[in-house]
Amino acid sequence: MKRLSDALHPGARVFVPGVSGESALWIDDLRADPERARGVHFIGVQFPGIDSADYLALHSDTRLTAFFMSPAVREGIRQGRAELLALDYPGIARHLRDMPPVDVAVAQLSLPDADGYCSAGLASDFVPLVWDRAVRRVAHLNPRLPCTRGSFRVHMSTLDIAVEADAPLLEYTEAAGGPVEARIGAHIAGLVRDGDTLQFGVGSVPSALASSLASHRGLKLHSGMVSPSLQSLWEAGALDRDARITTGVALGPASFHGFVAEQPNLWFTDVAHTHDMGAIAAIPRFVAINSAVEVDLFGQVNSERAGGTIQAGAGGLPAFAQGALASAGGQSMICLTSTARGGSVSRIAAALGDKALCTLPRYLADVVVTEHGVAQLRGLGMDARAAALICIAAPEHRDALAARWDTVRRTL
Known part of the structure; x- marks a missing residue:
């Protein structure tokens, strides 16, 4: 055989x-x-x-x-x-x-x-x-x-x-979000306009975001990966029924596979197309929504390394962020919970250290979202940028971050 x-x-x-x-x-x-x-x-x-x-x-x-x-x-x-x-x-x-x-x-x-x-x-x-x-x-x-x-x-x-041969397909169940993720999703939804084209991945925040976007209308999707969040948006009537949904991968449980099979708008293609920065930039009001391990007060984003250990890779984040910034009316959003390790570590950091990797440099900073609010960084000077990020850090870490920034700025 x-x-x-x-x-x-x-x-x-x-x-x-x-x-x-x-x-x-x-x-x-x-x-x-x-x-x-x-x-x-x-x-x-x-x-x-x-x-x-x-x-x-x-x-x-x-x-x-x-x-x-x-x-x-x-x-x-x-x-x-x-x-x-x-x-x-x-x-x-x-x-x-x-x-x-x-x-x-x-x-x-x-x-x-x-x-x-x-x-x-x-x-x-x-x-x-x-x-x-x-x-x-x-x-x-x-x-x-x-x-x-x-x-x-x-x-x-x-x-x-x-x-x-009949064989089981790989299934993936998104982590269930809690009240923190729900607040992040609500903040992001407040920045998304009817008719925007969205990119987001899998996880608890995208799932919460889909719930927060249920009342939006005319949304479009262009993403490297789609998950059951797509199905939630479709069934809520939030998506443009006439627009193509472009992706490279559909990831979810068997029930989502059935939805994908019957979805006429879904178009699969390779990463040379889904992550083509020129093609993304040509989409008006392209909104890239991605996660990170930490963001420092300069606006640098680390999405690859936690506590000195590499967790993943850069993935599609750099391409989507650059494409969104070049899109007319586009936005690049980084979303993360404000703390890690039971609240003992702030994920808004004073500066990326030797245990981090810089996935996005500070000149690509745009919007950062935590459960405590939104920091709009585009066009801000260094001090204003640091102040905006401190405002969305966990309250118990803000004084220490302000003191660290005061020290850092003296040596610039």
């Missing part, structure tokens, strides 16, 4: 799908016969906390190129078997297009239509960027995967190996 792993051989460079494109059949195949992974170099954009595959655990002789940090990648780096590339989404797209063709590209696709074409289903973000140049193309044809509309589809005649 044909297996997807039949395409592997020692020395092969293999691009593997992530998030909703991750194939349970492919993973189970390798786990059942890990010797097939001997000497293989896997390349993939995997998300910590979402993707389940650990390619380095398959065999002691595997290697991995990653773009987001995770515990498995961290251990692989220590062992000298993994490398982490410090790239944002447009940088990853360039890297994948410019690197030598992979020996094998793996995809999870829908069953073919009457003309023999398979759709990318729930994920069209990175696989299309390596697919056409791959030496061999293998696909898991999953009957559970919905046939969706988008820029990437694959004809059966172009597949070197195709295995049809």
Whole structure:
């Protein structure tokens, strides 16, 4: 019987799908016969906390190129078997297009239509960027995967190996937000205008935001990823029913997959399009809404490293922030709870230290939102910017931040 792993051989460079494109059949195949992974170099954009595959655990002789940090990648780096590339989404797209063709590209696709074409289903973000140049193309044809509309589809005649098998799809349940997230969502909603085009990701704040936006009308979406928040906005009547919803990935539980399958406005495409800064800038009133680990009083944003430990990567934040700032009437919003570690650490920091990474420099600062309010930073001088940020810090940390800023400004 044909297996997807039949395409592997020692020395092969293999691009593997992530998030909703991750194939349970492919993973189970390798786990059942890990010797097939001997000497293989896997390349993939995997998300910590979402993707389940650990390619380095398959065999002691595997290697991995990653773009987001995770515990498995961290251990692989220590062992000298993994490398982490410090790239944002447009940088990853360039890297994948410019690197030598992979020996094998793996995809999870829908069953073919009457003309023999398979759709990318729930994920069209990175696989299309390596697919056409791959030496061999293998696909898991999953009957559970919905046939969706988008820029990437694959004809059966172009597949070197195709295995049809019913297998569970990757599901993701957003963390439930509490009153703090609800306040953040309400503050953001107060800045969003009817008819704006929004970008936001997954998590407790987007879920709370969807509830706060229920009474808005004519909203549009252009995002790297959509979640059940999209369904909430659609069912509330907040979205423009005639506008295309552009995304690279749909991530959520099985019930959301059913909604995606029946959503005619949803258009899947790769990150070279979803994160094209020129295309984003051309969308009037584009509002980018993203999270961060911390923001300092200069307006610098750290969204990658907490307490000295790299948690993820830059992702799509830089592209969406720059595109929003260049959009006519656009806004770039960074949202975060004001404290961490039970309130002992302020996430509005005096200055990013040696345990942080600067994901967004201060010249891209625009709007910062916590549960305590909104800091509008665009056009403000340094002292006014620091004062605005201190005002949205947790009250118990404001005096210390003001004192630290007074010290910092003397050495500017």
